[in-house]
Amino acid sequence: MKTYLITGGAGFIGANFVKYLLATYPHLRIVVLDLLTYAGNLKTIENDLRSERCEFVRGDIGDRALADQLFRDHDFQYVVNFAAESHVDRSIDHPQLFLLTNILGTQNLLDAARRAWTKGTDYRGYPLWKDGVRFHQVSTDEVYGSLGAEGYFTETTPLDPRSPYSASKTSADLFVKAYAETYKMPVSITRCSNNYGPYHFPEKLIPLMITRVLEGKPLPVYGEGTNVRDWLYVEDHCKAIDAVLHRGKSGEIYNVGGHNEKQNIEIVELILQTIRRILTEQPAYRKVLKRREYDRAGNLRLDWMNRDLITFVQDRLGHDQRYAIDPSKITRELGWTPQTCFEDGIVKTIYWYLDNQEWVDDILSGDYRRES
Numbered sequence: 001m002k003t004y005l006i007t008g009g010a011g012f013i014g015a016n017f018v019k020y021l022l023a024t025y026p027h028l029r030i031v032v033l034d035l036l037t038y039a040g041n042l043k044t045i046e047n048d049l050r051s052e053r054c055e056f057v058r059g060d061i062g063d064r065a066l067a068d069q070l071f072r073d074h075d076f077q078y079v080v081n082f083a084a085e086s087h088v089d090r091s092i093d094h095p096q097l098f099l100l101t102n103i104l105g106t107q108n109l110l111d112a113a114r115r116a117w118t119k120g121t122d123y124r125g126y127p128l129w130k131d132g133v134r135f136h137q138v139s140t141d142e143v144y145g146s147l148g149a150e151g152y153f154t155e156t157t158p159l160d161p162r163s164p165y166s167a168s169k170t171s172a173d174l175f176v177k178a179y180a181e182t183y184k185m186p187v188s189i190t191r192c193s194n195n196y197g198p199y200h201f202p203e204k205l206i207p208l209m210i211t212r213v214l215e216g217k218p219l220p221v222y223g224e225g226t227n228v229r230d231w232l233y234v235e236d237h238c239k240a241i242d243a244v245l246h247r248g249k250s251g252e253i254y255n256v257g258g259h260n261e262k263q264n265i266e267i268v269e270l271i272l273q274t275i276r277r278i279l280t281e282q283p284a285y286r287k288v289l290k291r292r293e294y295d296r297a298g299n300l301r302l303d304w305m306n307r308d309l310i311t312f313v314q315d316r317l318g319h320d321q322r323y324a325i326d327p328s329k330i331t332r333e334l335g336w337t338p339q340t341c342f343e344d345g346i347v348k349t350i351y352w353y354l355d356n357q358e359w360v361d362d363i364l365s366g367d368y369r370r371e372s
Ligand SMILES: NC(=O)c1ccc[n+]([C@@H]2O[C@H](COP(=O)([O-])OP(=O)(O)OC[C@H]3O[C@@H](n4cnc5c(N)ncnc54)[C@H](O)[C@@H]3O)[C@@H](O)[C@H]2O)c1
Pocket: 007, 008, 009, 010, 011, 012, 013, 014, 033, 034, 035, 036, 037, 038, 039, 040, 041, 059, 060, 061, 062, 081, 082, 083, 084, 085, 086, 087, 101, 105, 138, 139, 140, 141, 169, 191, 192, 193, 194, 195, 196, 201
């Protein structure tokens, strides 16, 4: 039975990947390594941890002794490194933490894997690697910088990170590539556009807006809301990582994108309209509304749920204007294409948040941290 080390598996994409693997492959084992920072939530994977095939270790990817111990205790075939500080705004306020986790943490994992997976050297002095192992780095399209109105990022677009977050992710990618060149380490990298879907921490655009609409609070939008991001449903991202891990060429980089370019303001408006439509058509969902105002007849009012909630706030420092991914390499070589269009994915996501308000409330109240 193959064993996967999934770092950051209590975070948004990592947890979705754990669920995806357990549901897709009956014969594998998973060890989740996660520090449970503010972004990690054990509740997200509590059902998965009931399986004998999934185990949780709380710890830092930068902890050398712990990483070595894990490799001694388990015969890992794959490492999939999701663990990261992932929020651009936080990187602007506290850049150094991003270097520690995203760069040094990744390098520590690479080293632990190298110590565990190599035995002896070939005649040129390169390490001899255990068969079938792979270190997979989950990276981001933000390493390419910002685009104007035209063009797409390909795997050969020059790296041009512009925020402390993207600079740290770029550095991590370069270390992964350096280990592939220097030690012939079997690695792969995926660079993905913005993900959305279930279990997304409510500080990020889509869950933040859903949460604030339900609270009836102002919806803060940076600048004029014209920044463009390419959105990918998280399950499609999980499938892409699976394809690269098992069928992608060692040493290669694959861009993963959703063909779903949207301006931030379009997304906010769509979320407003969709929630209002759902609450109008399916009154049972009105119980999740936190802003509760009634008309004279005693009916819950929804008329305040409109564009007036949008407030434009001072733009993020160095805000990248547009990201857009060209995923034709992964489509051509591995047959992967995104299966969920944005119009369906956003509705599924909104329903998930409406159905899982307890998960959100736990985060908003801070309870998720007290229990872990
Ligand atoms: N969310 C996106 O849209 C997106 C897009 C492209 C790439 N990515 C990349 O995908 C990965 C996962 O992103 P996400 O949105 O799920 O992030 P997230 O912030 O939701 O989760 C990160 C997880 O890593 C854990 N973690 C943080 N520091 C750690 C450390 N030192 N040791 C162990 N665990 C630690 C946290 O507790 C959390 O569970 C990241 O590497 C991110 O850069 C994310």
